[in-house]
Structure formats: C-alpha cells, structure tokens
Amino acid sequence: MTVNTADELGRFGHFGGRFVPETLMAALTELEEAYREALADDLFQAQLRKLLQEYSGRPTPLTLAEGLTKEAGGARIYLKREDLNHTGAHKINNTLGQGLLAKRMGKQKLIAETGAGQHGVASATVAALLGMECKVFMGEEDVRRQKLNVFRMELLGAEVIPVTSGSRTLKDATNEAIRHWVSHVEDTFYLIGSVVGPHPYPEMVRNFQRVIGDETRAQLLEKEGRLPDDVVACVGGGSNAIGMFTAFLEDESVRLHGVEAAGEGLETRKHAATLTKGSHGVIHGSLTYLLQDEFGQVTPAHSISAGLDYPGVGPEHAHLKERGRVRYTTAEDGEALEAIRLLCRTEGILPALESAHAVAEAVKIAGEKSHDDIVVICLSGRGDKDVESIRQGLEGMQDAD
Amino acid sequence: MRIKKAFQEEARRRLIPFITAGDPDFETTLELVGLLDEERVTAIELGVPYSDPLADGPVIQAASARALEQGMNLPRVLELAEAARNRGVTTPLVLFSYYNPILRYGSEVLMTRAAQVGIDGMIIPDLPWEEGRELSRQAAEQRVDLIPLVAPTSRERIQRIVSDAKGFVYCVSSLGTTGVRSDFDQKVDAFLDTVREASPVPIAVGFGISRRKHVDRFLEHADAAVVGSALIRMAEQRKDALTDADRREDALEEIRQFVRELADERSVSVYRT
Numbered sequence: 001m002t003v004n005t006a007d008e009l010g011r012f013g014h015f016g017g018r019f020v021p022e023t024l025m026a027a028l029t030e031l032e033e034a035y036r037e038a039l040a041d042d043l044f045q046a047q048l049r050k051l052l053q054e055y056s057g058r059p060t061p062l063t064l065a066e067g068l069t070k071e072a073g074g075a076r077i078y079l080k081r082e083d084l085n086h087t088g089a090h091k092i093n094n095t096l097g098q099g100l101l102a103k104r105m106g107k108q109k110l111i112a113e114t115g116a117g118q119h120g121v122a123s124a125t126v127a128a129l130l131g132m133e134c135k136v137f138m139g140e141e142d143v144r145r146q147k148l149n150v151f152r153m154e155l156l157g158a159e160v161i162p163v164t165s166g167s168r169t170l171k172d173a174t175n176e177a178i179r180h181w182v183s184h185v186e187d188t189f190y191l192i193g194s195v196v197g198p199h200p201y202p203e204m205v206r207n208f209q210r211v212i213g214d215e216t217r218a219q220l221l222e223k224e225g226r227l228p229d230d231v232v233a234c235v236g237g238g239s240n241a242i243g244m245f246t247a248f249l250e251d252e253s254v255r256l257h258g259v260e261a262a263g264e265g266l267e268t269r270k271h272a273a274t275l276t277k278g279s280h281g282v283i284h285g286s287l288t289y290l291l292q293d294e295f296g297q298v299t300p301a302h303s304i305s306a307g308l309d310y311p312g313v314g315p316e317h318a319h320l321k322e323r324g325r326v327r328y329t330t331a332e333d334g335e336a337l338e339a340i341r342l343l344c345r346t347e348g349i350l351p352a353l354e355s356a357h358a359v360a361e362a363v364k365i366a367g368e369k370s371h372d373d374i375v376v377i378c379l380s381g382r383g384d385k386d387v388e389s390i391r392q393g394l395e396g397m398q399d400a401d
Numbered sequence: 402m403r404i405k406k407a408f409q410e411e412a413r414r415r416l417i418p419f420i421t422a423g424d425p426d427f428e429t430t431l432e433l434v435g436l437l438d439e440e441r442v443t444a445i446e447l448g449v450p451y452s453d454p455l456a457d458g459p460v461i462q463a464a465s466a467r468a469l470e471q472g473m474n475l476p477r478v479l480e481l482a483e484a485a486r487n488r489g490v491t492t493p494l495v496l497f498s499y500y501n502p503i504l505r506y507g508s509e510v511l512m513t514r515a516a517q518v519g520i521d522g523m524i525i526p527d528l529p530w531e532e533g534r535e536l537s538r539q540a541a542e543q544r545v546d547l548i549p550l551v552a553p554t555s556r557e558r559i560q561r562i563v564s565d566a567k568g569f570v571y572c573v574s575s576l577g578t579t580g581v582r583s584d585f586d587q588k589v590d591a592f593l594d595t596v597r598e599a600s601p602v603p604i605a606v607g608f609g610i611s612r613r614k615h616v617d618r619f620l621e622h623a624d625a626a627v628v629g630s631a632l633i634r635m636a637e638q639r640k641d642a643l644t645d646a647d648r649r650e651d652a653l654e655e656i657r658q659f660v661r662e663l664a665d666e667r668s669v670s671v672y673r674t
Contacts, residue, residue, distance in 0.1 A: 009531060009532070017532055018529060018531065018532060019500055019527045019528060019529075019532055020527055020529065021455070021456045021526055021527060021529075021550070021552070021573075022529050022530075022550045022551060022552045022554075022555060022558075022562075022573065023552040023553075023554050023573060023576060023577075024554075025529050025531075025552075025554075025555070025558060026554045026555065026556060026558065027554065165462060166452065166453065171453065172453075175453055175455050178455050179455060179456075179458075179577075179578050182455075182456070182576060182577055182578060183576050183577035183578065184576070185554060185576060186554075186576070280504070281501050281504060281505065282500050282501045282504060282527070283453070283501070284455075285527070287504075290501070292501065292505065294505070295474035295475055295476070295502055295505060295506075296475070296501040296502035296503070296504060296505030296506065297451065297452040297469065297474070297501075297502070298452045298453050298501070299452075
C-alpha cells in the first residue's frame with residue numbers, strides 16, 4: 001500500500017473532504033496552495049528540520065523497555081519517546097510545521113483548539129517562538145481538568161478562551177475555534193492539532209507528524225537490522241498514530257494497531273471508541289467515523305484522557321480501517337491507569353493518559369509473542385499534566401476493589 | 402415552483418424569516434409558520450436543530466439546544482412541514498439543515514420525502530458547492546431547490562456557484578456566524594451586485610439582519626432579506642406566553658407586529674423576470 005495522498009477533493013477513499021461554510025472555502029484553497037509550495041521549498045524544509053532538531057530535541061530516542069518486556073513475558077518492547085519532545089508530547093512536530101507555514105503566509109494571528117491542553121501548549125510555544133499572537137479555545141470542563149496547562153499557556157503569552165457551549169470539551173472547543181475563524185478568516189491562521197478537519201488539514205498534519213514513524217523505522221533497522229512485528233499507538237483524532245503508521249504502511253509484515261479509548265466500557269455510552277462503535281458522519285469539516293444518534297446528532301464522547309475524549313477521528317484512519325490495513329481496538333480507563341502504574345514501576349517513565357492506552361494494548365500483544373518478536377509503542381506524551389487525574393483515578397479503582 | 406412564483410409576486414414582504422423548528426415546541430412552530438404565511442413573507446426557513454451548529458451564533462445555538470431537548474429531529478421537522486401544508490400554508494418552505502442529519506437520513510430518501518411534504522428548497526450551510534454536486538442532482542430530480550450560499554470571501558468562486566443555481570442564492574452578508582450585527586461593511590453592496598449580476602435566480606441576503614433599517618438597505622441590492630436571530634430572540638423572550646393557551650395570542654400578535662415593521666407587504670423590489 002502506498003502512502004495516501006488525498007485526491008482533488010481531499011478524500012482518502014470515501015473519507016475526508018471539505019464540509020465547511022462557504023466563507024472558509026477560499027481560505028482552505030489558499031492554505032492548500034501555500035502548503036504545497038512550502039513542501040517543495042528546500043528552505044522551508046531546512047528551517048523546519050532545524051527547529052525539530054535544535055528546538056524540540058529530535059530525533060527522539062527509541063528505548064528498549066527491558067523491565068516492561070520482562071513483565072509482559074514475550075516480545076521485546078521498544079518505546080518511541082515522543083514524551084521527550086520539547087513541551088512533552090508529539091504535538092510540537094505539527095505546531096512547528098504549521099507555525100512556520102503561517103509565518104510564510106504572512107498571518108500574525110494563530111488560533112488553536114485544545115483538549116488536554118497539550119496542543120494548546122505546543123501552539124502557545126510556537127507563537128512565542130515565532131513572535132505571533134495566539135488564542136486557544138478550550139472547553140470549560142477541560143479548563144477545570146487541566147488547570148496547570150491553562151496557566152502554562154498563559155505564561156507563554158497565549159489567551160485561553162473557555163468554551164461553554166455543548167459538552168464543554170474538545171468537540172466544542174473545535175466548534176468555537178471554527179466559528180472564530182469564520183469571523184476572522186482574512187488575518188488568522190487556524191492551527192488544527194490533529195489529523196482532523198477539512199482538507200488539507202488531515203494530510204498536512206499527517207505529513208508534519210510522519211517524522212515519528214520515519215525515525216522509528218530507521219532507528220529500529222539500525223538497532224535490530226529489521227522491522228518491528230507490531231506497532232501500537234493510541235487514537236483520539238489520531239495524529240500520533242498516523243505519524244507513526246505512515247512509515248510502515250507499505251511494509252506488509254508489520255501489523256499496525258490503533259487503540260481507542262473505551263472509557264468506562266464499550267457497553268456503556270461513556271466511551272470515545274469512534275472507529276469501533278461509530279458510523280459514517282461529518283464532523284468538523286470531514287467525512288469520517290462519528291459517534292452519533294439515529295438522527296445524526298453528535299453524541300458526547302467520554303474518556304479519562306482529555307486528549308482522546310473526541311467523538312470523531314481522522315478521515316485517513318477511517319480509510320485505513322475500511323481497507324483493513326490497521327487493526328483498531330480499545331482500552332478502558334482502568335486499563336490505561338494500570339498501564340501507567342506498570343510503566344512507572346518497570347521503566348521509571350510516567351506516560352500521558354493518552355499514551356497509556358497504547359501501552360495497555362501493547363503489553364497484551366507482547367505477552368502472546370516470543371522473545372524474537374518486536375513490538376513498538378508510540379509513547380506520544382509524558383504524564384506530568386495528568387498526575388492529578390491519575391491519582392483520582394487510581395484511588396477510585398482502589399475504592400471499587 | 403413556489404419559490405420562483407413568490408419572488409415574482411408583487412404583494413409579498415421581501416423577507417425570509419428563519420425559525421428553529423421545535424423551539425419552544427412543535428405546536429408553537431406550527432403557529433409561527435401560519436403567522437408568517439398570513440403575513441405573506443417570500444419564503445420561510447425551517448431550521449433543523451443540530452448538536453454542533455458551527456455556522457451559528459449564540460442565539461440560534463441556544464434555540465437549537467432547546468429544540469433538541471424537545472425531541473425535535475429531521476423526521477419530525479418533515480412532519481411539521483406536512484402539518485403546515487395541511488393547515489393551508491402556501492408560502493415556500495425551505496429546510497435549513499446541517500449536512501450530518503441529512504447524511505444519516507439518506508439524501509435520496511430525504512429529497513423524495515421533502516417533496517411529498519411540500520418542502521420547496523434546502524439550505525445546507527456546511528455543504529459547499531464542490532461537495533454538493535450529487536445532492537444537488539438528487540434534489541433537482543424531486544424539484545427541490547438546493548439553495549447555494551455565497552460569502553464575501555467567495556470572489557472568483559461566485560460565478561461557478563451561482564451559474565446553475567435554483568430557487569434563489571443565499572448571500573452571507575459578512576464574515577462570521579449568524580447573529581445580530583449593528584452595522585455592515587460598505588463593501589457588501591458591491592458583493593451583492595456582483596452576485597445579482599451573475600445569478601440566473603433572485604438573491605437573498607442574510608446573517609446579522611435585525612431591523613427595518615437593515616432590510617431597506619439590503620433591498621436596494623438584493624431581492625429578499627433573511628431575518629433569523631432577531632426573530633428567534635423575540636420568540637425566546639415570549640417563550641412562556643407562547644406556550645400558555647391564554648397568553649399565546651398576545652405574544653403572536655407582538656411577533657406579527659415585528660414582522661410587519663421589518664418590511665412592507667407591497668414591496669418595491671420585485672424580481673425582474
């Protein structure tokens with residue numbers, strides 16, 4: 001399978017497209033043209049490469065997790081350490097790319113949506129670095145859950161705008177960012193944080209994130225002289241997963257696993273397992289899988305992880321699911337919490353709640369394999385931001401025991 | 402056909418009121434449709450409430466949320482249109498819906514059903530021209546007009562969008578979401594003139610229009626003015642009265658007065674056939 005390039009209408013197979021108000025259509029065309037030019041511009045690529053290396057600290061290490069491997073009792077497990085990026089997650093790969101692009105387009109104002117706050121922090125960071133204005137839209141519920149990240153963004157000079165509509169989480173923050181963009185489209189650049197939204201965002205964000213998988217593939221070839229058997233990543237909107245998977249799409253021997261949040265369980269309504277339990281629908285400008293009711297109303301998602309708490313998913317994931325190239329599965333809140341405890345104790349690494357979903361699934365997969373096999377986990381972020389939620393979650397589990 | 406005829410008739414208000422179906426409830430919406438029909442507006446936009454209305458400002462967002470709480474949904478809005486026709490409403494009815502409820506219902510089935518219940522046109526604010534080709538064809542087969550939107554940012558897109566327009570063209574007055582604006586940029590006149598010149602059908606202008614002053618201003622460059630948020634706010638402020646059998650008549654009368662103040666029944670701007 002070749003790397004997917006969205007077609008003229010921005011489709012990955014059946015999915016993607018541009019389902020937005022007419023007011024935004026010219027801006028999306030302008031963005032796509034500027035992006036294609038930047039892609040072909042060696043100077044732009046060199047600037048981006050330099051920032052990724054000297055500012056964010058790339059390449060990030062590929063760590064052999066010996067303690068976790070022993071605990072899982074099977075395949076050797078490697079961790080791709082996106083948690084070691086500047087600002088603590090893979091999100092910066094994309095914000096550096098889009099920030100440079102905004103600058104090149106002569107836009108001085110950035111807007112962004114955020115769930116957990118990681119993309120908001122990464123956007124505020126890039127705005128500070130490049131000397132731009134930044135407004136971050138964040139659901140009121142997430143503002144409450146992620147107080148420290150709100151303060152971090154403000155410290156970086158961004159304005160955090162609490163969103164009080166709908167379920168007051170990532171979905172609503174994205175709605176509000178789009179509404180703001182419709183009002184200020186002429187001088188504002190919308191820096192979307194995942195492989196979602198109208199074309200060209202899903203493809204553009206994927207290309208800014210594919211450095212994760214490109215590095216992993218080269219690093220593993222150097223260390224082991226071969227490709228991994230299994231690659232595991234968590235999926236909310238799906239940017240770290242697509243960034244990791246893209247390099248392996250043509251390697252048919254490599255099994256790819258995307259892990260969605262099953263929240264309190266797939267049988268409850270409190271989950272964020274869009275690909276597993278959703279159906280075709282349009283959200284935030286893209287035709288994809290969606291959690292919705294029988295009348296096409298979007299239903300709220302739920303996950304202990306604010307970054308996975310999203311009722312949609314990137315359209316390329318919808319395409320990869322239907323082509324059968326990626327296996328999509330789920331992990332519950334409790335499994336993610338257990339995985340955090342496990343990774344802390346065996347490796348001395350505190351993963352983000354999002355990434356812990358991938359760890360939980362990878363341990364299951366590794367347990368059924370032999371020591372000759374290799375499993376790679378995309379450790380998309382570090383868990384410092386989640387310490388309070390993790391404490392409450394683990395206490396809740398003990399109470400239940 | 403109803404839409405074309407309404408724009409040609411002289412004795413009509415050059416107004417296209419927007420109301421969210423189901424706000425405050427099914428019966429009141431039906432009463433409002435009846436009232437607007439009596440007042441001989443050019444067309445009535447029936448808004449299908451949606452969980453994520455991203456082209457809408459706070460007033461219509463709130464109306465949408467209230468209607469959803471009432472259990473309103475696309476099939477019920479179609480029932481509402483049918484009930485209005487059964488009560489003798491003859492004004493063109495235009496369904497305003499975000500794309501996802503339509504996708505879920507099935508666009509082909511929807512067009513058939515819409516034609517049966519007397520829907521004349523459809524506005525889908527998040528379905529731009531490029532994405533709407535198939536749906537436009539399905540609509541045309543059932544003689545339902547898919548009303549295209551153009552915005553001040555559309556520029557060289559205008560020609561393509563309006564060239565095969567049916568019914569009327571909806572011009573977005575200014576950047577941003579729906580909701581009351583105090584003033585409009587002078588540049589909007591040139592934009593409207595451009596669209597009118599290019600369009601084979603009448604043009605309506607909407608977003609932010611709330612007063613007689615605005616309507617008069619826009620009717621010099623367009624064939625009808627859409628009023629949404631201002632009307633919804635009037636109904637919202639009279640919600641208790643509207644749902645109380647004893648006070649309903651007075652509240653409806655106040656809304657009727659508001660509609661009358663917005664535009665005269667015998668309009669100056671009759672669409673040139």
